[in-house]
Amino acid sequence: MCGIVGILGRGPVVGQLVASLERLEYRGYDSAGVATLEGLRIERRRAEGKLRNLAERLHRQPLSGHIGIGHTRWATHGRPTERNAHPHATENVAVVHNGIIENFRELRAELEQNGAHFSSETDTEVVAHLVESYLMNGYSPQHAVQASVLRLHGAFALVFLFKGHDDLLIGARKGSPLAIGHGNGETYLGSDAIALAPLTDSIAYLEDGDWAVLTRTTCVIHDADGTIVHRETSKSGASSLLVDKANYRHFMAKEIHEQPMVAGQTLAHYVDIGAERVALPLTLPFNFNSIQRISITACGTASYAGYIAKYWFERLARLPVEIDVASEFRYREAPLRKGDLAIVISQSGETADTLAALRYAKSQGLHTISVVNVQTSTIARESESVLPTLAGPEIGVASTKAFICQLVVMAALALAAGKERDKLHEIDESKLVRELIEVPRLIAAALLIEPQIEKLARHVAKSSDVLYLGRGTSAPLAMEGALKLKEISYIHSEGYAAGELKHGPIALIDETVPVVVIAPYDAVFGKTVSNMQEVAARGGNIILITDAKGASEATVDTLMTIVMPDMGGSFTPMVYAIPVQLLAYHTAVVMGTDVDQPRNLAKSVTVE
Known part of the structure; x- marks a missing residue:
């Protein structure tokens, strides 16, 4: 996963840049680079592979500038080559970038028509040329960044360095995190406090839509509307820890908010974003045409990712899937x-x-794939093939960002199976990949409903029982939502396929029971509305999670309707997971439970 560092220093900064990037190696990367101001000009040093290759390059071609930016890149658009490594630069600006620029093709075509010449395959270079175009039209660096950011679609964190401005860095954030560090006559920008820990423990975090103008002695932060705002500075504990909570009260909250970034990083590992095609990072040792049945096994939240994936494999690849909790299988x-x-x-x-389930499958002669967040783990080592989820360290016991990344990987694998089995034509594949590419931005948009969820949590916290309902891929998500709530708030909750309501759960409903209904406007929405009417007739308090069209056509009174961003119908669980995670989190906070380490639970269950 990409890492960003920017330094306005009192002396040469390249050593500090490399040291800070080394602290971000845990994210994973395949190339690295730095840019500094050498006199009036921008100079870059980039290298494919590990940071030692960049260090060797800098030993041969040293840089002495007192201002610079650095980056570790996990390839998204374009191969992991030196040409595609960050920073990207034009004559007057250099930029480093985390995230995905969804509309880079349209912007690139426009910029090329106006004379821009591109040297990489990346989406990031578009940002550099866009800012350059505004600079050439007389804009100041600040106004050029402000105008450019407004035109970018997607989730991103950006840091800019400008020719001729040796006391200026500008950072911008939408979806991907970005922190500001304050030192003695120095200022810094980084992906998180870990990157800046060798330099300072005085950290402020940009909020979504913010952009910041830094000099060595000042920091002016603007919100998305351009209004100057204040963001609280706090002491970071990252110098002694692998990860810290940033400005969040709990690791779980931080990890929920990291999901636009990690979803984008994982997505970029499994699809060719520029070509809108699936591109698995390895060649599987079998052909999906030879597979008659898939067996998926997992535990807890990971099992619900498997249940959702069952729908994808059967719809997109026409492959039957059996799924078991591993303890039974x-x-x-x-x-x-x-x-x-x-x-x-x-x-x-x-x-x-x-x-144990993996070992049993191997003993029966099955091909095996593991979807794991730790590539050095036992399951990864014993699997025939490994598809990593690039969620980074997940500290909260209740899984959030790992779940989202598991869904991304399984969606890509289902698409690859459908393509290989000739169940998906190229136009279908392109459409579905475009829907996947939009997921990080949509997750960021879904996070904006948090104040509404926080208010709702005060009502749910008074309940002793909560039901979750959904149909299609929303049915397993309802089960995951119920699991999240019971894990960390200790409120009894159950998730069901909505069609099962009349087969038992309806007996539990009265005016004291909140019923969370996950219902994007899709082919089964009308059926779900019928189930909601049954709940309403018995006095249940309906909490409807839907989109704008669903909200307008639900025709049922609700305790609260949470309106999600409009999106295609194939991969809604990745976005609709956000409100169920936030509801569990804020309810637990109201209840005063130990959110990150709930009673009786462990992060990894390594014994029976």
Whole structure:
């Protein structure tokens, strides 16, 4: 996952830039680079591969500038080559970037028509040329960045360095985190406090839509409307920890808000964003045409990712899927066909039941794929193929960002299966990949409903029972929402397929029971409305999570309707997971429970 550092220093900064980038190596990367001002000109040094390659390049071609930016890149648009490595630059500006610029093709075509010449395959270079175009039209650096950011679609963090301005860095944030560090006559920008820990423990975090103008002695922050705002500065503990909470009260809150970034990073590892095609990072040792059935096994939240993926494999690839919780699969001696595929999902890669399920599948002659967040884990080492989720360290016991990244990986794998089995034509693949590319931005938009959720949580916290309902891929998400709530708030909650309401759960409904209904406007929305009417007739308090069209056509009174951003219908769970996560989190906060370390639970279950 990409890392960003910017330094306005009192002396040469390149050593500090490299040291800070080294602290971000845990994110994963495939190239690195720095840019400094050498006199009046911008100079760059970039290298493919690990930071030691960049260090060797800097030893041969040193830089002495007192202002600079640095970057570790995980390839998104374009291969991991020196030409595609950051920083990207024009004559007058250099930029480093985390995230995805969704509309880079349109911008690139416009800029090329106006004479811009591109040297990379990346979306980021578009940003440099866009800012350059405003500079050439007489804009100041500040106004050029402000005008450019307004035209960018997607989730991103950006830091800019300008020719002839040796006391100026500008940063901007939308969806991806960006922190400001304050020192003695120095200022810094970084992806998080970890990057800046060697330099300062005085940290402020930009909020979504903010852009900041830094000199060595000043920091002026503007919000999305251009209004000057204040962001609180606090002491960071990152110098002694691998990760810190940033400005968040709990790790879980921080990890929920990291999801636009990690979803984008994981997505970029599995699709060719420029070509709008699936591009798995490895060649699988089998052909999906030879697979008759997929077996998915996992535990807890990861199992619900598997249940959602079942819909995708069966719809997009026409492949039947069986899914089991690993604790049952490992003991029931399921009959398996040699040559079929087993997929195991685990955040830690050390879950005992899931590991045992993997070993059983291997013993039966199945091909095996593990979807894990820790590539050095036992499950990863023992699997035939590994598809990593690039969520980064997840500290909160209740999984959030790992779940989203698991969904991204499984969606890409289902698309790859559909393509290989000729169930998806190129136009279908392109359409679905475009929907995936939009997910990080849509997650960032969904996070904006947090104040509404926080208010709702005060009502839910008074309840002793909560029901979650959904249809299609929203059914397993309802189960995941119920799991989140019971995990960290200790409120009894259950998730059901909405069609099962009349087969038992309806007996629980009265005026004291909140019923959370996850219902994007899709092919089964009308059926879900019927279920809501049944709940309303029995006095249940409906909390409807839908989109604008669903909200207008629901025709049922609700305690609260949470309106999500409009999106295609294929991958809604990745976005609709946000309100159920936030509801669980804020309810737990109201209840006063230990959000990050709930009672009786462990992050990784390594024993039976």
